[in-house]
Amino acid sequence: MKTSTQEVPQQGGMARRQFLRYAGAGAALAAGAITMSSCSKDRKGIENDHVDLGSGDIAILNYAYALEQLEAAFYTQVVQTPYSGISSAELSLLTDIRDHEIAHREFFKAALAGNAIEGLTPNFSSINFADRTSVLAASKAFEDLGVSAYNGAGAMIQKADYLVLAGKIVSVEARHAALIRDLISYNSFIDSSVVDIANTSLEISRTPAQVVPIANQYLTGKKLAIPSLGIY
Amino acid sequence: MNLFDIIENISNADPEFQDRISPRRAAIKNITSFGSKVAVAALPFAFSTLFKKAYGQTATTNVNDVLNFALTAEYLESSFYNKYVPKSYVPAADKPGLQLIQMDENNHVKFLKSVLGSAAIASPTFDFSGGSGSGNGPFAAVETDYDTFLALAQAFEDTGERAYKGQATNLMGNATVLTAALNIHSVEARHASHLRRMRQLRGVAIKPWKTGTQSGITVPAAAAVYVGEDNTTQAGVNIAGIVNTNAATEAFDEPLDKTSVVNILTLFIKA
Numbered sequence: 001m002k003t004s005t006q007e008v009p010q011q012g013g014m015a016r017r018q019f020l021r022y023a024g025a026g027a028a029l030a031a032g033a034i035t036m037s038s039c040s041k042d043r044k045g046i047e048n049d050h051v052d053l054g055s056g057d058i059a060i061l062n063y064a065y066a067l068e069q070l071e072a073a074f075y076t077q078v079v080q081t082p083y084s085g086i087s088s089a090e091l092s093l094l095t096d097i098r099d100h101e102i103a104h105r106e107f108f109k110a111a112l113a114g115n116a117i118e119g120l121t122p123n124f125s126s127i128n129f130a131d132r133t134s135v136l137a138a139s140k141a142f143e144d145l146g147v148s149a150y151n152g153a154g155a156m157i158q159k160a161d162y163l164v165l166a167g168k169i170v171s172v173e174a175r176h177a178a179l180i181r182d183l184i185s186y187n188s189f190i191d192s193s194v195v196d197i198a199n200t201s202l203e204i205s206r207t208p209a210q211v212v213p214i215a216n217q218y219l220t221g222k223k224l225a226i227p228s229l230g231i232y
Numbered sequence: 233m234n235l236f237d238i239i240e241n242i243s244n245a246d247p248e249f250q251d252r253i254s255p256r257r258a259a260i261k262n263i264t265s266f267g268s269k270v271a272v273a274a275l276p277f278a279f280s281t282l283f284k285k286a287y288g289q290t291a292t293t294n295v296n297d298v299l300n301f302a303l304t305a306e307y308l309e310s311s312f313y314n315k316y317v318p319k320s321y322v323p324a325a326d327k328p329g330l331q332l333i334q335m336d337e338n339n340h341v342k343f344l345k346s347v348l349g350s351a352a353i354a355s356p357t358f359d360f361s362g363g364s365g366s367g368n369g370p371f372a373a374v375e376t377d378y379d380t381f382l383a384l385a386q387a388f389e390d391t392g393e394r395a396y397k398g399q400a401t402n403l404m405g406n407a408t409v410l411t412a413a414l415n416i417h418s419v420e421a422r423h424a425s426h427l428r429r430m431r432q433l434r435g436v437a438i439k440p441w442k443t444g445t446q447s448g449i450t451v452p453a454a455a456a457v458y459v460g461e462d463n464t465t466q467a468g469v470n471i472a473g474i475v476n477t478n479a480a481t482e483a484f485d486e487p488l489d490k491t492s493v494v495n496i497l498t499l500f501i502k503a
Contacts, residue, residue, distance in 0.1 A: 093439070093440075096439065096441065096479060099475040099479035099482075099483070100441070100475075100479060100482055100483040102474065102475055103471050103474050103475045103479060103480060103483035103484075104483060106469075106474045107466055107467075107469050107471060107474070107483075110469045111467055111469060147418050150414075150418075151411065151414045151415050151417075151418055152411070154400070154410060154411060154414045155404075155407035155408075155410045155411050155414075157404075160401040160404060161467065163400050163401055163404060164397070164400065164487060165466065165467060167397040167400050167414070167417065167485075167487065168397065168466070168484040168485050168486065168487070169483075169484065170414070170417070170421075171393050171397065171417060171418060171420075171421035171485040172421075172441060172482070172483055172484065172485055173418075174418040174419075174421035174422045174425065175421050175422070175424065175425035175428075175440050175441045175485075176425075176440075176441075177422065177425075178421070178422040178423075178425035178426050178429075179425050179429055179440040182425075182426060182429050186325070186329070187326075187328045187329035187332070187426075189329065189332075189422050189423075189425060189426040189429075190332055190336070190419065190422050190423075190426075195336070195419055195422075197332070197335065197339070199339065199343075200339055200340075200342075200343040201335070201336035201337075201339035201340055201343070201416075201419055202343070202412055202415035202416060202419070203414075203415040203416075203418045203419050204415075205411060205414070205415055
């Protein structure tokens with residue numbers, strides 16, 4: 001369901017305001033009960049409480065951009081308010097990871113340019129930033145999620161250059177995941193929850209349909225949606 | 233295994249799939265011959281290979297070439313860990329992690345062999361000294377020195393990660409195989425991170441991620457594993473303008489082309 005009185009639509013279709021006027025005023029649509037198919041095309045914008053990631057490769061890049069936004073915001077907070085008893089070695093590693101995630105976020109923002117989704121508002125209320133166990137558990141969850149998300153989206157990418165870029169990033173996320181896991185418990189860089197160690201030792205990837213609801217738990221207000229893939 | 237997912241994947245990758253497959257019924261008829269020979273985990277690949285056969289020989293050869301290339305690297309890694317992880321120089325605290333890596337690499341070999349079936353190449357014999365069979369290459373100390381073993385393991389894992397990354401675009405259009413390759417690629421990266429962490433804890437100036445071309449390995453031959461890792465520009469975006477230069481190189485792992493990887497592997501293969 002998509003309504004917004006501020007959003008200026010991209011090229012194609014009638015202007016948003018015109019459409020709303022034609023449809024009988026935006027206020028009537030605000031409750032989120034009606035889906036208008038005429039609203040769902042050529043959209044980078046925000047619909048009601050959702051951020052539409054777009055379609056094709058743009059959707060996958062925005063998907064990555066959204067995950068990187070979450071990770072970068074998380075580590076920015078971790079470094080700003082380090083957990084109690086943090087060692088300088090751990091702070092240094094977490095600062096590195098923060099910088100990597102900021103590099104990823106800003107890279108996608110630049111690469112997507114006018115197709116980039118807006119900045120998201122994270123919700124980290126479930127994380128106690130003063131507590132090492134809580135922070136590292138959240139970090140592990142984010143990194144494992146990121147690896148599985150990139151792996152699961154790789155085959156959906158159509159442009160070779162983008163696949164290579166996703167490959168360049170996912171292995172760094174895997175390095176993060178392994179390190180965080182080793183900080184939690186040495187030698188736990190892999191276990192059966194992330195890799196099929198009983199059989200093939202392939203990482204267990206996740207589809208966007210699996211990842212989006214998990215990522216949305218960490219967002220306040222507008223949630224991610226990929227209507228072009230049927231994911232809301 | 234969900235056959236419908238596979239067909240959907242292939243149809244997505246190739247919208248003309250249904251049209252193309254129909255005139256090549258002969259390939260479909262052979263479907264029954266797969267079941268008994270192929271491990272369950274590899275079944276999606278059997279079907280995928282089947283569809284590739286229906287498309288034409290060239291595509292099949294390409295995918296098999298990539299998979300045999302990957303298998304060569306996995307043979308190297310699995311043989312390496314099988315030989316050295318049981319050594320008495322491995323501290324007890326490190327053993328569980330190394331045994332896990334050893335198991336992963338053996339699983340990767342099994343998996344790739346089951347996917348390739350009769351097309352799988354046999355394992356070469358290896359010279360882990362890096363002497364191409366002479367037995368006295370620059371890493372000869374691996375027989376007795378744990379730190380040399382860790383350095384070599386790191387180089388192998390970092391090479392594996394770069395090798396898989398470099399082959400990804402050759403697998404586009406075969407969603408099942410590409411996803412599997414990516415799912416091995418990230419496991420190699422996890423291994424590399426752990427080995428680098430182990431070395432960092434033993435005092436080597438190195439991090440779980442790759443800072444420029446730094447490897448913490450003094451043997452000059454290792455430099456070939458890290459060529460190009462000092463790149464700070466991605467798709468025209470200057471990453472060093474966003475974060476510091478070290479972080480800019482660490483944030484992106486660079487692929488390595490097949491020839492460069494083969495040149496590295498050749499040092500460890502007996503002639």
